[in-house]
Amino acid sequence: MNSNPTKDILSLSAMNELYKDLLDKVDVGIHVINEKGKTIIYNKKMMEIESMEGDDVLDKNLLDVFKFHDKQNSTLVQALKEGKSTKHVKQTYFNNKGKEITTINDSFPILNAGKITGAVEIAKDITQLEHIIKENVLRKQNTKFTFDQIIGESDVIQSVIEESKRATRTSSSVLIVGETGTGKELFAQSIHNGSNRSGASFISQNCAAIPDSLMESLLFGTKKGAFTGAVDRPGLFEQADGGTLLLDEINSLDPSLQAKLLRVIQEKTIRRVGDMKDKEVDVRIIATINEDPVDAVANNRLRKDLYYRLSVVTLFIPPLRERKKDLSLLSQRFIEKYNALFQMDVKKISEEAMHILYQHDWPGNVRELEHTIEGTMNLIMDEKIICVQDLPVIFRKKYKMNEGLYSHKGMPAIAESGGDSRSLRDKVAEAEKHYIRQVLEENNNNISHTAKILGISRQSLQYRMKKFGL
Structure with missing residues (x-):
């Protein structure tokens, strides 16, 4: 053919x-x-x-x-x-x-x-790895946040601050749960600075920022001869020896590295890449996660055994929409910050402008509020008071003034009740909390029986009880 x-x-x-x-x-x-x-x-x-x-x-x-x-x-x-x-x-x-x-x-x-x-x-x-190592050396000396700098008078934030202060007494692992922009690193630094490790290093690393291929070398270091040109270089664990290592977005870490991390936490030893010997390290681990850890475990983004090991102390940082009582205080703090940076003399935000801010749901949380204040102060000139017309256009277009929303204290009633602005997520959480409380009461607060009826594990129920303050 x-x-x-x-x-x-x-x-x-x-x-x-x-x-x-x-x-x-x-x-x-x-x-x-x-x-x-x-x-x-x-x-x-x-x-x-x-x-x-x-x-x-x-x-x-x-x-x-x-x-x-x-x-x-x-x-x-x-x-x-x-x-x-x-x-x-x-x-x-x-x-x-x-x-x-x-x-x-x-x-x-x-x-x-x-x-x-x-x-x-x-x-x-490995360009990124080289730069990150240099940055981490600089950041070790730049741990500035303490509990005094956490702004908020609402009950929910004060409760978390008190829990965090109690966590300074030990070296147990801490898992900080909170949406992006809620200030998880601020709490982590405050715990470190309030503990007996405050004189040692605090090193922070975002697990989502580094490719998996580089993360092991970054965490555990390298041994000379591991590859041609490799030098004896300490990883983050060795750099944080005696201090605290913050692993941000732990759910982004590759599962195989999560297993190695678990071994390090349990055995308190590390092995550099290319080395044959283990080295003892004394490091307190604080990890953060920006989603419900139970969901992360269920979807294989977080190993169950690592979750249990990290969550010896679990802190839930409330989103800004659940602590709108703190909006005025936070806004004033950011005004003071950018007054100093921009050589301005803004005194406050008008009541009408604050009303608009209270209507917003703040999906970006405290970070979004800070960026909003910064952006507003970039656009005004010699004004002493931030008014409605000074706010970003998106706020002025989306929210309208309605005097009927004001409470007798002069603050928007929506800030206290949440009104109809609550998201589906908030309403589902409220229903979940109500149902768990009901089943607990029906079973005389017996956790095992309640978990069985709800169809979840005992650990998952305990997590939700702590999350909802039950």
Whole structure:
């Protein structure tokens, strides 16, 4: 049977497209040069790592585009010129805009009938890791928040402050639960500064900000020889020895690293990447999570055993919509902050403008309120009082003045009752709280019987009881 040339050509074309698609989907940088040192393949990941576009690099000589330190040669060029293969070599160089890049590379020559016809480099980016290590060293000396700086007179926030103060007496793990922008790190720093660890390091790391491939090295450190160019470098646990390590958004951490973290917490030892020996560490762990931890466990974003280990002390930071009584105090504090920064002399927010702020549900919580005040003060000139017309346009368009909403104290009644502005989430939570309380009363507060009737675990019921203050 004769083959169909057209079909073969189409198949070859389809295969080329498939190879190109695969190269752009892999999570490592791939850079290929020909025998003249010109780039012929440069995938999307490599563009991201080096902050370059394909047109900046393709069909150009590698050494015309990138600059290397005097004492360091390109491992890709070495593979082409010397036929030298290298594995796990750390390399720092600069792109055509002068930006410093640090990668760990595998480089090897392309051989055709024994002749070198090009070279390939496979790169993993650790630029971010290098910068984060430097930032963490600086942040160790910048732990400034204490309980005195937590603003709020509402019962819900005062209750959390009191619980947090009690947590300063021990070194038990703490899990802080709260929506984004509620001030979880402020509470974490306050606990550290109020404890007997206050003289040691406080290190904070957002688990969602670092690729999984780098997180292990960042947490546990590296041993010289783990890869070529690797140095003995302490991880965050060793840097926080004797102090506190805050792991923000713990539910973003890869499950395999969650298992290693659990072992570290239980055994109080760490092992650097590439090392064979364990090292004792004395670190208090404070973790934060921006969702219901029971949901995170159910959806496999948080290991159940790690959750139980971290939640020895659990703090629930209320969203701003549940503590609107604190809006005036918080707003005034932010006015004072930006008065100092902007050399302004704003005295307060008018009653009418505050009424509009009280109508808002603040999905971004305290952080959103701060940004709103900052934005408003950027737009006014010599005014002493922030009025309705000074507020961002979105507030003025969305909310209208209604004198009937004012209570006898001059504050919007919506701030006290919540009115009809409560979200579905709030109403569902209220119904859940009411039903749990009812079943508890029917079972004489027997937790095991109540959990069985509700169809949830004893631990889940205890979590909800604490969450709802039952």
